[in-house]
Amino acid sequence: MYKNEEGKLFGVNPSCTHLGCEVKWNNAEKSWDCPCHGARYHYTGKVLNGPADRDLEPVGVEFLIER
Ligand code: FES
Structure with missing residues (x-):
């Protein structure tokens, strides 16, 4: 899950779509x-x-965080 500068969350399934390894955050x-x-x-x-x-x-977690 990543939160951008505007506080918006982006969730992804961490299984690589190539052969299924787990992706790592850079x-x-x-x-x-x-x-x-x-x-x-x-x-x-x-x-x-x-x-x-x-x-x-x-994954369904994309929304604006209330501040
Ligand atoms: S690039 Fe091959 S499993 Fe991710």
């Missing part, structure tokens, strides 16, 4: 990176780099 790039074959995903789950060709599955 705080420097604000991306989800797969340790197995190098796929990378934007914090919204969209594919940035293959070999994955499908986005991470969103």
Whole structure:
């Protein structure tokens, strides 16, 4: 799960859509990176780099945090 600068949460299923390894958070790039074959995903789950060709599955936690 990632919270952007506006306080919006983005939840994703951490199973890589290539072969199912668990993606790890990359705080420097604000991306989800797969340790197995190098796929990378934007914090919204969209594919940035293959070999994955499908986005991470969103999980239903996208909403604005009340301040
Ligand atoms: S399982 Fe993630 S890149 Fe292959």
